[in-house]
Amino acid sequence: MQLIIEAIGFGIATGAVIALGAVGFSVQFGISNILNITYGALMTLSAYIGLILINRGVNAWAALALSAVAVGVVSVIYHRILLAPLVRRGTRAIAMIIVTVSAGTILQYVIVAIAGPSSQSYGEQSGQTFHFADLTLSFGQVAIIVLTAVLMFALHLLLTRTTLGKAMRATSSNRTLARSCGIATSRISDIAWFISGCLCGAAGVALAITTVSFDFSLGALFLIPMIAAAVLGGIGQPYGAMLGGLIIGVSSEVAAAVSNPNYKDVVAFVILIIVLLVRPRGLFGAAWSSRRLMEG
């Protein structure tokens, strides 16, 4: 029983990282309707930017913030230069996915060419641990849970309590209608890509801190669980992505604690399929944006 309680705690820590990335991915999809597979490579990019900063003496959490902003900027540029023109030309959704896969692969190989294929690390973790009843969590795990909670709360406030957030939700819900209501959808789109890029960057560094050792495949390895979390929650729904991340994180850690750890990912995906069979649009379905928009 103690193992299961511990696993739930570890799962929340793992789920926090997945949720961080999944929310960014979901926001990006919600605002632009593009399944951006480059997201994984951008997470890797962020982890390596963080590595450069940490090797130059920058504190790990400051490096996380700086890397997040850097990837936010890169995401806006990437969207403006490559994706938006393709959308304007009417490129089909499947072709857009292939474009993002290709761009991600190119970025991954550029990273390998510059940083090499060897595994990297931010260094030894703090030995500090936190004990909650039967649960022991490392400083890094607690810090990432807190960071994710803070960022998610900030995103919640942004989306529900600010004009910008309402404009983002309006653009996400119906771009044409939003534009006709006087919302500068292009600028809103840039802001959404910046915010989601920042979340992507934060997830990349958080992931590198969690895994301790990483290489150029970091983002690609964790893209699938993140997409799964986003789909589980209802693609395009930030709150759904948060919940999806936690479900995948907790279920995989509990599976590792009570069964063969090789099946930890399988269990998470079985849950995903079952949920989608029951609720094809995910846990939060398509209800969020329209209902909340009306309330706003």
Added chain:
Amino acid sequence: MGSQRTWRVSALVGATALVAACGSSSPSSSSSAPTQSGNITAGVIAPFTGPAAQFGKLLSAPCFAATDLINKAGGILGKTISCSAIDDTGDPADAVPNVTRAIATTTNLDMALGLESNTAATTVPLVNDAKIPIITTNGLVAFTKNTYPYYWRLTPSDDANGAAFAVWAVQKGYKNVAVVFQNGIGSEGNLPGLTSAMPKLGGSLGLQLTIPADAASYSSEVARVINAHPDALIWSADPQTTATFMSEYKQLNNGVIPPMVTATDSLTPDFFDALKKVVGVTYVTQDVYLVGSSFSQTTAAFNTYKTALQDDSRTSAIADVLSAVGPPASEYDGINILALAMVMAKSTVGSYYNQFVTKVISPKPGAVVVSNFADGLAALKAGKQIQYVGVLGPVVFNQYHNSAGQFAANVFNPDGSASRVGSISGTQVLGLL
């Protein structure tokens, strides 16, 4: 009728072209030994990309060292020999097309090296069917009773390695061990030997866990191991997985990590660096034991091997690490044995010279014992019989083309090189299986 004739002519032309493309093999006019034109290629079949890419470097180095010395001695039957990297990526799904393509397109691919555990089950049949003699470093138990005629293994099988882990653990006083192996890394073969040997030595396996590679977290797995209170970990995983797991272990167990017994496969700069960065150099140099096949490091054969590694700019950086590891040394010896078999057979064609392999290493009355290619070549030119005794010592192939050796435990030095800290008798290990 006309079309049949056309087909026959086309088939004849095609067959002629195929023979020419296959290295111009043809019976020699002066003897029955088939000859071929062009220089010789030694294919190093190993992962050169992907998580196990370090194996490619590790297994190419002895090829460079051996071929440097062979070419310096005048080559084989007047031909030079070079190493060609064949990337199997460590994944059977990639290995099959990549190796098939290499066999079809590489000119005079006359020997194959590497073929390590991850992919050997799929690559060995392909290379064997092409009648190319193989010096393999795989440890798969499935090949303990090998039936492929072109297959030769100079290193012990994985179950023997597993038993050697148990011997070393108990020798160090670690009676209760936890076994943690990464899925799909080829370590499962160690388990039969480990489970057989541990009880016989008075020890026990507290927990056996197989973990996936490169997970975001191993906290739950670490908690299970901590709860088993092991004296030591019997370990096998890639550098990145190892670093993540051990870092979490240290954090969740108040900074304490039990000693680790792992295979000499991990005696790589990547493994050393990855672990050192996350748990510190003290643990890596004092509590990590790397157990594997061993050989004397004071013989003339060893000195020649090590000097060749140091002299080649492609291998000099890892020469010190390699000198302590069995599988690369087996590659070096294997190339020399195959090269001398070619000289003895007066042919570089695998289907013919393969039968001379055992003649190169078998003890014979009046045979000159040679420890390198140049001496063997000189003796053969002088019309003498030879017995090659290389870096690994005398090689005795059994009916299944396997040769067992001795074992040793090594530790990392602070600079990443390795030192031997103990020996394990091969006879003792085999007795525990």
